[in-house]
Amino acid sequence: MADAKTMTEFNLSCPVPRVADDRIVLAHGGGGRLTHQLIEKIFMPAFGNPMLEQRHDGAVLPVNGSRLAFTTDSFVVRPLIFPGGSIGDLAIYGTVNDLAMCGARPLYLSAGFILEEGLEMNTLRTVVTSMQQAAAKAGVQLVTGDTKVVDKGKGDGVFVNTSGIGLIETNVKGTIGPAAVQVGDAVIVSGDLGRHGIAILSVREGLEFESPILSDTASVWPTVEALLNAGIEIHCLRDLTRGGLATTLNEIASDRDICIKLEETLIPVQETVQSACEILGLDPLYVANEGRFAVFVPAAQAEAALEVMKKVEVSQGSVRVGKVEETPGRTVVLQSRIGGNRVVDMLSGEQLPRIC
Amino acid sequence: MKFLSEYRDQKAAEQLAQQVWKKVTRPWTIMEICGGQTHTIVKSGLEDLLPRDITLVHGPGCPVCVTPIDLIDKAVAIAQRPEVIFCSFGDMLRVPGSTKSLFDAKAEGADVRIVYSPLDALKLAKQNPSRQVVFFAVGFETTAPANAMAAWQADHDHIDNFSLLVSHVLVPPAMEALLSSSNCVVQGFLAAGHVCTIMGYEEYFPIAEKYQVPIVVTGFEPLDILEGILMTVSQLEEGRHEVENQYVRATRREGNRPAQERIVEVFEVVNRQWRGLGEIPSSGFQLRGRFKKYDANRRYPSSVEPARESPECISGLILQGIKKPHECPAFAVKCTPENPLGAPMVSSEGACAAYYHYGRRQNHDRVQPELSGTPSR
Amino acid sequence: MCLAVPGKVVEIMDDGDIAFRRGRVDFGGIRKEINLAYVPEAEVGKYVLVHVGFAISVIDEDEAQRVFKYLEEMGGLQEELGEIPQ
Numbered sequence: 141m142a143d144a145k146t147m148t149e150f151n152l153s154c155p156v157p158r159v160a161d162d163r164i165v166l167a168h169g170g171g172g173r174l175t176h177q178l179i180e181k182i183f184m185p186a187f188g189n190p191m192l193e194q195r196h197d198g199a200v201l202p203v204n205g206s207r208l209a210f211t212t213d214s215f216v217v218r219p220l221i222f223p224g225g226s227i228g229d230l231a232i233y234g235t236v237n238d239l240a241m242c243g244a245r246p247l248y249l250s251a252g253f254i255l256e257e258g259l260e261m262n263t264l265r266t267v268v269t270s271m272q273q274a275a276a277k278a279g280v281q282l283v284t285g286d287t288k289v290v291d292k293g294k295g296d297g298v299f300v301n302t303s304g305i306g307l308i309e310t311n312v313k314g315t316i317g318p319a320a321v322q323v324g325d326a327v328i329v330s331g332d333l334g335r336h337g338i339a340i341l342s343v344r345e346g347l348e349f350e351s352p353i354l355s356d357t358a359s360v361w362p363t364v365e366a367l368l369n370a371g372i373e374i375h376c377l378r379d380l381t382r383g384g385l386a387t388t389l390n391e392i393a394s395d396r397d398i399c400i401k402l403e404e405t406l407i408p409v410q411e412t413v414q415s416a417c418e419i420l421g422l423d424p425l426y427v428a429n430e431g432r433f434a435v436f437v438p439a440a441q442a443e444a445a446l447e448v449m450k451k452v453e454v455s456q457g458s459v460r461v462g463k464v465e466e467t468p469g470r471t472v473v474l475q476s477r478i479g480g481n482r483v484v485d486m487l488s489g490e491q492l493p494r495i496c
Numbered sequence: 497m498k499f500l501s502e503y504r505d506q507k508a509a510e511q512l513a514q515q516v517w518k519k520v521t522r523p524w525t526i527m528e529i530c531g532g533q534t535h536t537i538v539k540s541g542l543e544d545l546l547p548r549d550i551t552l553v554h555g556p557g558c559p560v561c562v563t564p565i566d567l568i569d570k571a572v573a574i575a576q577r578p579e580v581i582f583c584s585f586g587d588m589l590r591v592p593g594s595t596k597s598l599f600d601a602k603a604e605g606a607d608v609r610i611v612y613s614p615l616d617a618l619k620l621a622k623q624n625p626s627r628q629v630v631f632f633a634v635g636f637e638t639t640a641p642a643n644a645m646a647a648w649q650a651d652h653d654h655i656d657n658f659s660l661l662v663s664h665v666l667v668p669p670a671m672e673a674l675l676s677s678s679n680c681v682v683q684g685f686l687a688a689g690h691v692c693t694i695m696g697y698e699e700y701f702p703i704a705e706k707y708q709v710p711i712v713v714t715g716f717e718p719l720d721i722l723e724g725i726l727m728t729v730s731q732l733e734e735g736r737h738e739v740e741n742q743y744v745r746a747t748r749r750e751g752n753r754p755a756q757e758r759i760v761e762v763f764e765v766v767n768r769q770w771r772g773l774g775e776i777p778s779s780g781f782q783l784r785g786r787f788k789k790y791d792a793n794r795r796y797p798s799s800v801e802p803a804r805e806s807p808e809c810i811s812g813l814i815l816q817g818i819k820k821p822h823e824c825p826a827f828a829v830k831c832t833p834e835n836p837l838g839a840p841m842v843s844s845e846g847a848c849a850a851y852y853h854y855g856r857r858q859n860h861d862r863v864q865p866e867l868s869g870t871p872s873r
Numbered sequence: 874m875c876l877a878v879p880g881k882v883v884e885i886m887d888d889g890d891i892a893f894r895r896g897r898v899d900f901g902g903i904r905k906e907i908n909l910a911y912v913p914e915a916e917v918g919k920y921v922l923v924h925v926g927f928a929i930s931v932i933d934e935d936e937a938q939r940v941f942k943y944l945e946e947m948g949g950l951q952e953e954l955g956e957i958p959q
Contacts, residue, residue, distance in 0.1 A: 165603040173834055345612070348904040405506075415497055415901030418878050420612070421586070478509035478718045480541020482854040492586035492610065497901040499879035499920055499932050502941070511944050532875035557875075585925075613926025615908065638875050641911055642927045648892060690875040693922065693930045716875065723940050745937035746877075746922050746930045754891075755911040755929065 169216075172383050172487035176391075196317045197241040197378065200308065207308040209244035211235055214301040220263060223339045224354030227298055228270035230430060233357050234381070235304040236278045240361040241377040241433065243316040243368065244306030246278060251285040251302050256295035267298060278359040280304070311368055318395040320375040325464040326442035327400060328435050330363060330449060331356065331457035332408040333385055337427035338416045345420070353412055358431035363448075363455040367435070370448045376436040379429075383487060385461075386425040388434055389472045390486040397469040402462035402484065404477045425474075425484060426491045439463065499745065503717030504540075512722035513545035519729050525551045525681050526728050527674075527817050529667060530636075530688035531558035531846070532716045538850040540718045550725065553681070553817030554847040556670055556773060557688055559635050560587045561811065561838075561846045563663045564769040568593035571661055574630050574796050575606040581624060582608045583617035584632035592836050598632075614646035614660075621650070621658035630792045633660040638690040640664055640781060641755035644762035647787045661792040662782055665768055667691050668699045669779035675707040679818050684728040686714040686721065689743040694759075696751025700739045708737045715743040762787050772811035772838070809838030814847050821851040828852060877924040879932055882917050885909065898923060 168174045184192070191199045198211030213234045220227045231251065239246040251271065255264065275282055314320060339355040341347070360379070367374055378388045385407075389400045409417075409424045417424045431454055437445045442460055449458035472484040528534060534554045537543065543552060556562050572593050575582035582598070589599045589610065602608040607627075611617050614631055621629035633643040643660060650658045667688055674680055687700060692713045700711045710731035714724030724742040731738060741747060759781070768780025783791045808826045813819040821827050821840070831837040833849055840846030880898035887894055891910050898907045898921060905926075909915050912928040921928035 163600075163603055165599065177834075350899070350902050350904065411497075412902035415903045418497060418500065419900055419903060419905070421876050476540040477504050478506050478540050478542065478545065480544035482539060482541045485853040492589060497879065498881070499937055508941065508944055511947060512940075515947065530875050613908075615926055636875065638877070638924055638929070641929065642908075642925045645892060645908065645910060645927065652890070652892070688875060690877050690922075690924060690929070693877075716877075719940055723943075744939055745933050752911055752929060754913060758911070 169382075172387055175382075176486075194317060194319075197238040198244070198304075198306075200242055200244075200315060207244075207312075209239050209242035209306040209308055210303070211238040211242070211306075212301065212303040213238060214299065216296060216299050217340065218296050219340070219343045220297050221266060222343050222355055223352045224335075225357045225430075226267055226270045227300055228267040229274045229355075229357045231300040231302045232271050232274035232278060232280070233359050233430060235302040236280060236359045236361060237379045237431075237433065239304050239306035240359070240364045241316075241379055242306065242308065243312045243364065243374065243377065244308045245365070246280045246304055246306045246359075246361055248283045249275065249280050249302050249304045251282055251300060253285070253287045254295055254299040254301075255287065255289045256297050257289055257292040259297050263297065267300075274359075278361065309368065311371075316374050316377055318376055318378075318392045321392060321396045321398060321436050321464060322375060322438065323398060323464050323466045324439050325375055325436045326439045326445075326460055327389070327402070327462040327464065328437065328442065328445060328449070328458055328460050329380070329385065329408065330360060330433050330435070330455035331431070331459075332410045332413070333380070333429055333432065334409055334413040334417065334424040334427040336430040337384070337422075338413050340428075341420065342416065347416060347419075349412060349416075351412070353410075353416065356429055356431035358454045360431060360433050360454055363433075363452045366448050366452050367445060370444070372441055372445045372448060373438055374435060375438070377433055379433040381430060382428055384424070384426040384428055385434065386423075386472065386484045387486060390484070392436075393472050394470045394486075399465040399468055399470075400462055400472045401465050402472065402474045404474055406459060406461045408457055408459050408461075422491055426487055436464065500717065503715070503719040505719065509545065509718050509722055512719060512726055516550070516722070516726050516729055517547050519726065519733055520547050520549045521733060523549045523551065524683055524729060524732050525553060525817075526684045526686065526725060527553045527555045527682040528686040528714070528721070528724075529555045529557040529671065530686075530691070530716070531561070532690070533557070533686060533688070533714065533721060534847060534850055536716055536718060536721055538854040541854075542718055542721060545722070546725070550729070552725075553820070554814075554850070555674070555682075555685075555817060556770065557636070557667070558840065558846050559639075559663070559665055560591055561840045562665055562770040562772065563588070563591065563634055564771045565593055567661070567663050568597070569595075570793070570796075570798060571632055572596055572598060572601045572606075573798075574661065574792060575601050575608050576604075577628075577796070579626075579628050580607065581620055581627050581629045582606065582632070583611045583620065583629060584608065585612075585634065586610045588632055588634055590836075592838075614643050615649070618646050618650055618655065618658055621655050622653075625657060627657065628795075629658050630796075631658070631660050632663070634663045636665060636667060636688065636691050637695045637759075638688075638693070640759045640763060641694060641752070644758045647762050647783060647790050648758065650790060651786060659790050659792040659795050660783065662763075664763070664781035665770065666765070666779050666781070668703060669776050670770065670773070671700075671703060673773065673776045673779075674816055675703070675709065677816065679816065682709070682817055684710045684732055685712070686724045686728065687711050689713055689715040689720070689747060692741075692743070692751065693747045694752050694755050696749050696756075697739055697741065697747070698749060698751075704737050704739050710737050711739045713739070713741045713743050713747055715746065772809075772814070772840075773816070774812075806837040811838040811840045811848075814840050821848040824848070875924070877922045877929060879920050879922050880905075880907070881920050882909075882915055885915070885917060896921075896928070898928070 335356040617631035763781035764784040840848040880900040884897040920932040
């Protein structure tokens with residue numbers, strides 16, 4: 141009955157063909173390992189250049205003595221409208237935040253729409269109105285755009301791409317990015333986790349909330365601006381979108397070959413969000429956020445940074461969650477509530493709900 | 497969350513661990529049966545709180561891992577039929593079959609949907625009368641009452657465009673099979689709490705007696721598992737081999753009678769193949785009597801090729817607790833969650849995936865929890 | 874497959890056959906409709922353990938305290954035996 145093969149009998153060649161290699165699967169868009177593989181294996185070899193190889197949220201471009209930040213993002217969310225916002229909010233704030241993560245003041249956006257035949261005009265109006273309001277709140281102007289329509293069945297109602305330009309102010313010294321992260325740095329998150337992902341899922345899964353969970357979609361530039369104005373030495377900024385805190389920190393740990401040590405008791409998750417995760421069998425560390433970011437600062441400045449962040453509305457719930465250590469490199473480690481340690485790994489693809 | 501969060505309390509966990517340190521005088525090997533327990537152990541780093549003398553091995557309590565490969569192939573074949581809406585719990589989606597998983601089939605255009613309850617699948621059948629809804633009914637005894645109810649309600653409401661692809665497996669026969677193997681290294685068991693919530697734990701008394709092993713019905717939170725380990729270790733140190741219940745807030749000796757009645761009405765016990773362990777007699781369920789019409793195996797007669805397992809996957813040895821995942825030559829090298837060679841690497845409860853994600857790639861040093869008054873060792 | 878979550882019964886809807894008995898259950902602020910066929914003894918205000926949309930057990934609130942009572946005793950014993958450090 142038992143398979144009693146010994147080690148020496150193994151023939152190390154794999155007969156099972158890997159389908160994931162010759163086709164795109166949904167997991168390639170999950171932000172996890174497969175997304176990274178796609179970037180490394182397909183896009184980088186084709187487009188590779190020093191700017192692209194920074195692999196940060198946006199590109200920092202020297203132009204006539206100034207530095208501009210340039211970024212692009214596409215939005216394919218379903219449902220289009222969810223508690224707390226719509227694809228329109230995501231499209232504006234997503235790009236605004238990517239610019240903020242470079243330490244750049246967001247200035248101008250473009251918007252490209254791919255509309256599905258049969259989309260209700262009212263839905264489009266709602267999306268566009270929310271974009272207008274979000275742009276006003278974020279202090280950016282939509283200066284150019286494009287529209288295409290595809291056959292019914294070939295799109296999810298609306299796909300939006302926004303690209304953005306921002307200006308890196310003169311008071312930003314050096315480059316803000318993973319390369320600047322130091323051993324000993326404090327890791328701070330700008331608020332509680334998981335709201336956006338759960339807000340989306342709540343519509344898809346028909347979950348009812350006593351007080352509904354709203355997406356946290358918002359511009360985080362006000363917080364970044366406050367930190368810059370206060371003279372805080374910012375090493376790295378990264379938003380916590382697809383794949384959540386766990387994915388973002390893994391990317392940075394990997395890029396910089398350091399260890400990020402987290403404490404579970406410090407990680408902020410609102411009770412209802414936690415409950416939703418328990419029911420669906422999801423880990424809040426991997427759930428998407430849209431108005432949250434992580435910032436790396438020298439340990440000595442952590443208290444000062446927190447004070448500045450808590451005064452800004454969008455980051456009132458800022459909390460220090462961990463620190464940077466030297467080893468084990470390329471790893472994120474979590475000390476659990478009960479005191480044991482575990483590695484917080486990168487996901488292969490999308491986090492699937494489980495019942496087991 | 498009430499009746500959940502308090503069982504994750506740090507102080508209480510340290511206190512329980514401290515009690516384990518006090519009790520232990522020599523090495524013991526304990527197996528937890530259920531994948532959900534494996535998940536908690538590895539996710540909370542629970543082993544870091546225990547003395548080195550305690551070895552925890554992860555048993556075959558992952559219905560996903562033990563579902564035979566030809567059933568996955570069957571599921572994929574059915575899902576690829578254009579008239580079918582194939583519903584499954586999320587756990588099953590990424591398990592590799594001979595050539596592909598349900599996830600791959602979905603990428604190629606099959607209508608595969610994740611549901612949280614078998615009743616969701618039944619609802620889909622009612623809403624889509626022109627399609628055939630097939631539900632992948634995988635699980636231990638815990639999920640059997642839910643699946644039984646789906647079949648029962650379908651019959652009651654005369655829903656015909658609905659069927660179940662059943663892969664239920666039973667815990668006690670698997671335990672017996674493990675214990676009767678000459679390779680068995682396990683000295684004590686943490687039995688699966690929720691399985692016993694349904695079935696009770698009457699069946700474990702003859703097993704404990706025959707094989708002289710303590711069996712403690714255990715829950716799923718860190719305090720539950722620590723208490724279960726404490727109770728097991730106490731029995732081992734005292735030379736007892738009884739059946740005890742740690743999970744008293746949710747489980748009674750007789751189990752859940754209405755659930756058992758519904759199971760018996762809808763299912764009958766049959767022999768089953770366990771991926772990695774071979775055939776175990778009387779270890780599965782299949783639909784019986786007037787519910788046979790809902791058997792997807794009958795509705796979609798097989799024309800799948802014989803299944804091919806990767807020769808490198810030693811899941812059998814892993815599932816029996818004879819080897820740990822990091823002792824497999826393919827672990828984290830050829831076999832990763834993106835390219836799994838066997839089911840334990842795919843399922844989130846599979847021992848290999850748990851080890852991979854939570855990082856037991858080396859044996860970490862165990863340090864006694866820093867507690868006031870703890871005798872040092 | 875063993876993920877089961879405890880929730881509080883806030884409403885019960887009886888629809889004839891026990892097989893269709895449902896309830897609205899609150900899980901830390903989230904409400905879901907759950908099948909109560911397997912917990913005929915469940916009442917509003919009680920906690921049930923829910924797995925794949927079905928309540929499989931009513932939580933015994935007294936027994937739920939057992940481990941904490943045990944630890945309290947252990948803590949008390951340690952004091953008596955003078956094992957608390959200086």
